[in-house]
Amino acid sequence: MSPYNSKRTRNLYDPRSDKPFKISRSKIDLFIECARCFYMDRRLGVGRPPGFPFNLNNAVDHLLKLEFDQYRLSGLPHPMMTENKIDAIPYQNENLDKWRANASGVQYLHEDTNFTITGAIDDVWINSNTELIVVDYKATSKNETIDKLNDTWHIAYKRQMEIYQWLLKKNEYQVSNIGYFVYCNARRDKEAFNSILDFEINVIPYEGNTFWIEKKIFEIKDCLQGDSLPESSYRCDYCKYIGSVHSELLDLDIIN
Numbered sequence: 001m002s003p004y005n006s007k008r009t010r011n012l013y014d015p016r017s018d019k020p021f022k023i024s025r026s027k028i029d030l031f032i033e034c035a036r037c038f039y040m041d042r043r044l045g046v047g048r049p050p051g052f053p054f055n056l057n058n059a060v061d062h063l064l065k066l067e068f069d070q071y072r073l074s075g076l077p078h079p080m081m082t083e084n085k086i087d088a089i090p091y092q093n094e095n096l097d098k099w100r101a102n103a104s105g106v107q108y109l110h111e112d113t114n115f116t117i118t119g120a121i122d123d124v125w126i127n128s129n130t131e132l133i134v135v136d137y138k139a140t141s142k143n144e145t146i147d148k149l150n151d152t153w154h155i156a157y158k159r160q161m162e163i164y165q166w167l168l169k170k171n172e173y174q175v176s177n178i179g180y181f182v183y184c185n186a187r188r189d190k191e192a193f194n195s196i197l198d199f200e201i202n203v204i205p206y207e208g209n210t211f212w213i214e215k216k217i218f219e220i221k222d223c224l225q226g227d228s229l230p231e232s233s234y235r236c237d238y239c240k241y242i243g244s245v246h247s248e249l250l251d252l253d254i255i256n
Contacts, residue, residue, distance in 0.1 A: 008045035013224045020109055023220060025119035025163045028213075029156055031220050035230035037238055043224055048238055060139040060184050060199075061122065065100070068123055080182065081125070084203045088125040088133055096124065108170040113221040121164050127176060134164045134179035134208075139199075141186035147202045149181070157181065158206060166210040177207050 013021050023042075030048075031038040041047040071078045072090035081088050098104045105120035123135035138157065140146070149158065161179045168175045181204040186197045223230055232239035 008047065010045075011042075012045050013042050015225050018114070020114050020116045021224075023115045023117055023217070024105070025117075025160060028117075028163060028216060028220065029159060031223065032159070032216070034233040034236035034239060035223055036232040037236060038220075039223055039226075039230050054139075056197075057139040061137050064137050064182060064184075065123065080201070080203050086125075086180070086203065088127045091124040091126040091132060093124070099124070106164065106167040106171065108167050110217055113217055115217060115221065117163075117167060117170075117217065119160075119164050119167050123182075124168075125180075129174075129176075131174045131176040132168055133176045134161055134168065135182060136161055136164075136179070137182045137184070139184045139186070141188060143188055145200065145202070146183050146185050147204060149204060149206060158208070161206060162208040162210050163213060165208045166213045169210070177209075179206050179208055180204065181206060 027042065037048055068078055068090050072092055075089060077089045099106045099121045102120045105118040107116055107118045109116050121134065122137045125133040125135055127133060165175050165179060183202045183204055184199045186199050190198060
């Protein structure tokens with residue numbers, strides 16, 4: 001592919017195909033953000049520009065997984081569970097590595113739409129009622145303590161957990177409606193760096209509600225089956241940028 005041609009030719013939805021089409025958790029979120037950007041990506045092969053990788057966040061994620069895996073092997077609760085009075089231990093399952101991998105994740109074939117819904121999970125715990133508990137790791141650096149979810153800023157995180165809960169339920173696991181965010185906030189009130197990031201860690205419970213997911217999957221199907229671009233979201237900065245550039249070029253008579 002030419003470096004000047006960013007149009008993708010693989011992993012595109014074909015309305016005439018009877019082959020199951022993969023829709024990831026992140027693409028469901030993209031559809032919710034902006035149906036036009038989603039359609040451009042999955043149907044036409046023109047995706048949004050990639051963002052910068054969050055390498056520090058990925059490092060925290062990796063180290064947390066290693067730490068919880070030590071307790072998984074011993075069958076003992078992690079101190080975070082004990083300190084927060086959470087009735088759970090890390091869950092052992094031969095599929096856990098697969099569930100965590102972006103290339104596979106937890107999968108479910110939604111037969112009514114012929115979509116394979118996928119989502120890569122951070123961790124799973126299990127309580128004394130043998131219910132699986134979805135756990136998501138988050139890392140950031142803010143001045144304030146993060147010990148609860150904000151309805152405005154964290155709504156995508158909530159949807160993320162709910163999709164994971166839904167996927168495990170569809171795979172016929174007993175799943176608790178209560179999941180947890182292990183939120184790591186790098187403190188900024190230290191006098192010096194000294195090659196150390198000091199994290200304030202809070203375990204935040206969240207009661208998920210998966211009622212909206214089935215309806216959204218059918219909406220995605222209708223969107224991809226269409227032959228015209230959906231309306232862009234008024235909140236979509238990408239569409240606003242493209243519209244502004246196009247308008248400026250017209251004003252300059254660069255394009256007709």
